[in-house]
Amino acid sequence: MGQGHYTVPETPSGSQVYVLGKGERLELDFQILPGESKDVDIFVDLAGEGAEFSLKGLYLCGAAEKVNIRTIVHHRAPRCRSSQLVNGIASGSSNVSFYGAVVVAPGADGTDAAQENHNIVLTPTALVQTRPQLEIYADDVKCSHGATVGQLDADALFYMRSRGIPEAEALHLLMLSFLSPVIPENFVMPSLSIF
């Protein structure tokens, strides 16, 4: 934190760039469904005071998909907020990478930034890499990030089975449980029976 020198993050070619002015708000979501190999590349420039950005993303990979998710959020002005949550499930021999950078520029006091990326890996041949990165060059900021790669909760699975819910159905309920924070309202989830 605060090590090295502040440099304006580069805008990678091919990214979707969003510049938010004073008080502007942006809510984004994305869903990557089974069978889709896809790059998500988002660059958000919080350029005006009090701008707010939120992102909810989910991915479901069941075969040999390649998914790259990259988000760069640049807090340039004071009192901006950003929150990012990306959850996904990788199975088969899919390959998923998440890179999320939050850069808080000098003078962007009162920044409130949160970033989380949680991943479930169902098969030994699926690969998930997650690289959260925080660079903070301002004082008086609230930043949090969390990244996990794991399996479905075995205790919860047993709890459901002990109530008579068959294993496959219990696994699907657990996947929905895991994804629920990133499923937008009115979004129709595809069948999870590929897993």
Place this chain on the structure above:
Amino acid sequence: MGNLLEIKGLHARVGDKEILKGVDLCLPKGEVHAVMGPNGAGKSTLNAVLTGRPDYEVTAGSILFDGKNLLEMSPEERSHAGIFLSFQYPVEIPGVSITAFMKAAVNAHRKAAGLPEMKGAEFMKLLREKMAFVKMKPEFAKREVNVGFSGGEKKRNEIFQMAMLEPTLSILDETDSGLDVDALKIVADGVNALRSPEKSSIIITHYQKLLEYVRPDRVHVLKDGRIVASGGPELIEAIENKGFEQF
């Protein structure tokens, strides 16, 4: 009157550690038995083996449930056959409501019994009736399973699920730990209400509190992986007075 459950020479281990070293226990239909024992006696392993928890390996012995080989059945098959475990530490399932959870459970039971799915209105009526029975507030139907519940609310939710599924064998694992008297009475009422000539219960505990409200027909003392004493309810008092060292 036959036995609902017959455990013979049961040995079980977790990893390399042998925990059950020859448990024999018969539970006749219609009876409530208590299994008491100090920490580390094998109480949790016994209920894990009865309910089919993965990671517990039975190395010798047999368990018959209603004449069937229990050890060949999956956890869900055991549930369908009528076994219910009230968990010591009920698990939180974020994003899944009590309604969705119980609907999946009830309909899985009905499917296993060759019955059609229960429709929404009929299911909600049953759900509300059983929630009222354990004095759970109706808004809990929409709550995520055990998420943010107090200790008492979690145990109440276990008894609610038990009432929904109407098991023939209910196993209560340390259900009385961490319960206040009101919650304890609800648990006891739930167990007592399910008492019938066909249904049996095992209460696994190292306290006697719950046993003041649910009088067991027999009490077994589990120590170092074996049943070292069995008797009537008078054993509870002997344990209260002299502890487990006497066995």
